[in-house]
Amino acid sequence: MADRRNIRVYVRILSALSLVFxxxxxxxxxxxxxxxxxxxxxxxxxxxxxxxxxxxxxxxxxxxxxxxxxxxxxxxxxxxxxxxxxxxxxxxxxxxxxxxxxxxxxxxxxxxxxxxxxxxxxxxxxxxxxxxxxxxxxxxxxxxxxxxxxxxxxxxxxxxxxxxxxxxxxxxxxxxxxxxxxxxxxxxxxxxxxxxxxxxxxxxxxxxxxxxxxxxxxxxxxxxxxxxxxxxxxxxxxxxxxxxxxxxxxIPWIRVSVTYDPGDPMEVAFIASSSFEPTQFLWDFGDETRASSPAPRHRYEKPGRYLAKAALWAPNGKSYVRQISLQVPPVRLGAAASAPASP
Known part of the structure; x- marks a missing residue:
């Protein structure tokens, strides 16, 4: 035990000296x-x-x-x-x-x-x-x-x-x-x-x-x-x-987020923001439905976990795809009707 304590003391001394140096x-x-x-x-x-x-x-x-x-x-x-x-x-x-x-x-x-x-x-x-x-x-x-x-x-x-x-x-x-x-x-x-x-x-x-x-x-x-x-x-x-x-x-900065409707937990609002001005959007909600508006709302028919995707086109014609995993309806830990977005 004494040897172990001495070793720990020596390690701390050496660490401190290293930091100073x-x-x-x-x-x-x-x-x-x-x-x-x-x-x-x-x-x-x-x-x-x-x-x-x-x-x-x-x-x-x-x-x-x-x-x-x-x-x-x-x-x-x-x-x-x-x-x-x-x-x-x-x-x-x-x-x-x-x-x-x-x-x-x-x-x-x-x-x-x-x-x-x-x-x-x-x-x-x-x-x-x-x-x-x-x-x-x-x-x-x-x-x-x-x-x-x-x-x-x-x-x-x-x-x-x-x-x-x-x-x-x-x-x-x-x-x-x-x-x-x-x-x-x-x-x-x-x-x-x-x-x-x-x-x-x-x-x-x-x-x-x-x-x-x-x-x-x-x-x-x-x-x-x-x-x-x-x-x-x-x-x-x-x-x-x-x-x-x-x-x-x-590297373009693209953020995709979701917000759940407090009155209808099966309805989700999607939004994608970016460091460029997109010329076109295409959303795939993960349940075989799509939309092309910048900030669509979508109502899911069945509860479950979905992988939604957003494609954005930059002015130079290049497209970027981001995805987000969401649980419908959300898991409610309190009064809030929103959930963090994960890729």
């Missing part, structure tokens, strides 16, 4: 950042967040928004995340915000139940920060992204996977991962949501977490983009930014 250094970014660096308070929950607004005049165009999730305190923090991103934000022209979180403890995180409780709390804060920034500034709703470094991955995966209608794409750099911590995400996953996993081949702290995370995402039907680079547990926002730009340019 690899992650405890200050963020260095030599890019000029003459814009506004603001400390804001979320009006809904009273939690602080840091916001950088570039000095450039955006000429009436909507700002892209990147939410950056910090890792383990004191090795990382919300203000360090903004310091890491602000030079790039100034150069490329986007807003960056970093909320103060409580579920991003990478060294000896709490038990699963407590960690999920903290992640649920962080999810509320992150979504509230997005809402507050949208209310105060001209934000492009089609270009809101979520990223995090190290233990910030806990917040990114939990909040990002559960809210694919809010975040166009999500990215994790040198991230912590535990499958138990993302189990509540599974019913909400959109397998078309772009996910980027960046890790370094010589990262002694978290190298093993990245392949585990990638395998888990693939098991859920997702197709993560993976970037393995030489080096240790270091910060570098540029590959994440490049991934987000590539997603916005190449």
């Amino acid at each position: 690899c992650a405890g250094c200050m963020v260095v970014d030599n890019r000029p950042a003459p814009g506004q660096l603001l400390l804001q308070t979320d009006p809904e929950y009273g939690r602080n967040y840091h916001l950088y607004v570039p000095s450039r005049n955006n000429q009436g165009r909507a700002w892209p928004l990147i939410i950056a999730c910090h890792g383990t305190i004191p090795w990382d923090s919300a203000d360090r995340q903004v310091a890491q991103w602000k030079g790039l934000a100034e150069e490329k022209g986007f807003l960056v915000a970093a909320p103060e979180l409580r579920g991003t403890k990478g060294d000896f995180p709490p038990a699963t139940e407590e960690q999920i409780r903290r992640q649920l709390e962080d999810e509320k804060i992150i979504l509230s920060v997005v809402k507050a920034i949208r209310a105060a500034r001209n934000v492009d709703e089609n270009r809101v992204f979520l990223t995090g470094w190290s233990a910030g991955a806990y917040a990114v995966l939990f909040t990002g996977l559960r809210n694919p209608d809010t975040f166009r794409a999500i990215a994790v750099s040198q991230g912590n991962f535990k499958a138990d911590f993302v189990e509540p995400c599974i019913p909400f996953i959109d397998r078309y949501q772009p996910v980027n996993i960046v890790y370094n081949s010589e990262d002694l702290l978290l190298k093993a977490d990245a392949p585990t995370c990638i395998d888990w995402l693939r098991a859920q039907g997702m197709h993560p983009t993976v970037l393995e680079r030489p080096g240790i547990h270091k910060r570098d926002p540029e590959p994440i930014f490049n991934f987000f730009v590539d997603c916005a340019r190449r």
Whole structure:
């Protein structure tokens, strides 16, 4: 028993020393950042967040928004995340915000139940920060992204996977991962949501977490983009930014959702929204009936689980198909007459 205790102590000491060596250094970014660096308070929950607004005049165009999730305190923090991103934000022209979180403890995180409780709390804060920034500034709703470094991955995966209608794409750099911590995400996953996993081949702290995370995402039907680079547990926002730009340019954002009629649980309203203006729609409701309107309503004759599909045509003539699984009538857990959509 004594030997085991000694081993645990040694492991903790080595982990702490590794964190100090690899992650405890200050963020260095030599890019000029003459814009506004603001400390804001979320009006809904009273939690602080840091916001950088570039000095450039955006000429009436909507700002892209990147939410950056910090890792383990004191090795990382919300203000360090903004310091890491602000030079790039100034150069490329986007807003960056970093909320103060409580579920991003990478060294000896709490038990699963407590960690999920903290992640649920962080999810509320992150979504509230997005809402507050949208209310105060001209934000492009089609270009809101979520990223995090190290233990910030806990917040990114939990909040990002559960809210694919809010975040166009999500990215994790040198991230912590535990499958138990993302189990509540599974019913909400959109397998078309772009996910980027960046890790370094010589990262002694978290190298093993990245392949585990990638395998888990693939098991859920997702197709993560993976970037393995030489080096240790270091910060570098540029590959994440490049991934987000590539997603916005190449991958259309299409969200399909359903709402059940409170007066008739066999009737379902469908809607598909996208980052382009569709020229044509075609719906297959999974019961051998179809429709071509943008937002059809459909009444199912028999209870059961159905796989509905939506095809959208872009102005360039290319078509995209998304599918959604739904239960009719819905399983009612309370008074709400709606159900989360899954791919």
